[in-house]
Amino acid sequence: MNNTHDPVDSLDGPIAGTNELRNGPSPSHELEARVVEALRRERLIRQSPVWSRTMLLAASIALFATGAATGHLLRGTTPAQPVAGSRYLLLLTGTAQPADDPAARTAEYAAWANQLSRQGTPVSGEELTDQAESVGVAPAERLAALASVAGYFVVTAANDAVAAELARDCPHVKYGGAVVVRRIETR
Amino acid sequence: MALYRAHTPALFRMAWRMGGVAEHVDDAVQETWLRAARTLERFRFQSALRTWLISILVNCLHEFRRRQARSLNDVGIEVDAAEPAAPRETPHLQIDLERAVALLPSGMRDVFVLHDVEGLTHEETAEALGVTAGTSKSQLFSARRRLRATLAPPSSARQR
Numbered sequence: 397m398n399n400t401h402d403p404v405d406s407l408d409g410p411i412a413g414t415n416e417l418r419n420g421p422s423p424s425h426e427l428e429a430r431v432v433e434a435l436r437r438e439r440l441i442r443q444s445p446v447w448s449r450t451m452l453l454a455a456s457i458a459l460f461a462t463g464a465a466t467g468h469l470l471r472g473t474t475p476a477q478p479v480a481g482s483r484y485l486l487l488l489t490g491t492a493q494p495a496d497d498p499a500a501r502t503a504e505y506a507a508w509a510n511q512l513s514r515q516g517t518p519v520s521g522e523e524l525t526d527q528a529e530s531v532g533v534a535p536a537e538r539l540a541a542l543a544s545v546a547g548y549f550v551v552t553a554a555n556d557a558v559a560a561e562l563a564r565d566c567p568h569v570k571y572g573g574a575v576v577v578r579r580i581e582t583r
Numbered sequence: 584m585a586l587y588r589a590h591t592p593a594l595f596r597m598a599w600r601m602g603g604v605a606e607h608v609d610d611a612v613q614e615t616w617l618r619a620a621r622t623l624e625r626f627r628f629q630s631a632l633r634t635w636l637i638s639i640l641v642n643c644l645h646e647f648r649r650r651q652a653r654s655l656n657d658v659g660i661e662v663d664a665a666e667p668a669a670p671r672e673t674p675h676l677q678i679d680l681e682r683a684v685a686l687l688p689s690g691m692r693d694v695f696v697l698h699d700v701e702g703l704t705h706e707e708t709a710e711a712l713g714v715t716a717g718t719s720k721s722q723l724f725s726a727r728r729r730l731r732a733t734l735a736p737p738s739s740a741r742q743r
Binding site: 409410411413414415416417418420421422423424427428430431434435438440441 | 591596600609617680731734
């Protein structure tokens with residue numbers, strides 16, 4: 397943009413504080429789920445297996461990671477003061493009920509993660525595929541349990557009790573799944 | 584979805600600044616992507632993808648505004664969608680820039696948001712809004728002048 401010779405700008409320059417207006421709101425993760433669902437309904441995108449699983453978890457939630465990776469695009473984000481504390485891994489496991497409406501389920505997971513984010517709890521997460529390979533030796537039941545992990549969140553919480561409380565509110569629990577909370581070691 | 588994630592934050596922000604009606608923002612962004620996906624094959628890369636997406640968004644917002652104006656008129660409320668009610672009764676009231684922008688007439692607001700806030704050139708702004716670059720410049724001039732008048736502190740306003 398070259399405003400050097402712009403007669404308008406030379407007569408009447410930018411208003412002070414205009415740059416602050418770039419700090420507007422950011423799109424919600426529910427919106428992405430909505431858009432994807434609308435595009436899929438019109439067959440404007442293919443419902444790949446990856447995206448289908450995303451309907452469970454990842455698409456919206458992984459946006460937290462995307463947000464970090466594309467921070468320059470998310471200047472509008474106005475996060476709350478981040479929570480101080482330790483990072484915890486929330487492993488989503490067990491056998492959650494299948495979703496009748498995957499988009500609604502996605503929106504619910506996303507809303508939960510969104511709410512945490514708004515409250516200042518940094519959240520990232522990914523979904524895991526059903527494929528699992530193992531090497532080395534471990535009890536079969538333990539391997540099976542680990543292979544059933546559907547995804548994970550990483551949250552920051554003040555202490556173990558707060559992390560457990562966060563996990564209890566995760567929609568995965570409501571749908572019959574289990575959330576295993578592990579504090580991430582920092583040495 | 585890389586495109587979605589790359590462009591949606593800015594589209595959302597623009598819709599929020601230009602749309603005026605909060606509940607329309609999500610709808611406008613969704614509709615923008617639907618229309619873009621439907622017509623992507625017609626995109627000839629003669630303009631930047633961003634500008635093309637913004638022009639779709641602007642069209643969506645204009646339709647929402649017209650629809651809203653019609654529905655309010657239907658229930659007996661007179662609305663001029665292009666001229667929102669500015670607080671002229673309280674000209675000396677110091678209001679913040681954000682509020683002042685929201686009170687601009689839509690034509691001025693659109694140009695101000697795209698050019699000054701989002702950093703588009705006058706040519707890009709004109710293309711996105713379907714107007715000439717000259718119109719973009721004159722609307723920007725008017726918008727800034729009106730904003731300065733609205734934001735002027737009471738003391739300086741009285742001195743005029």
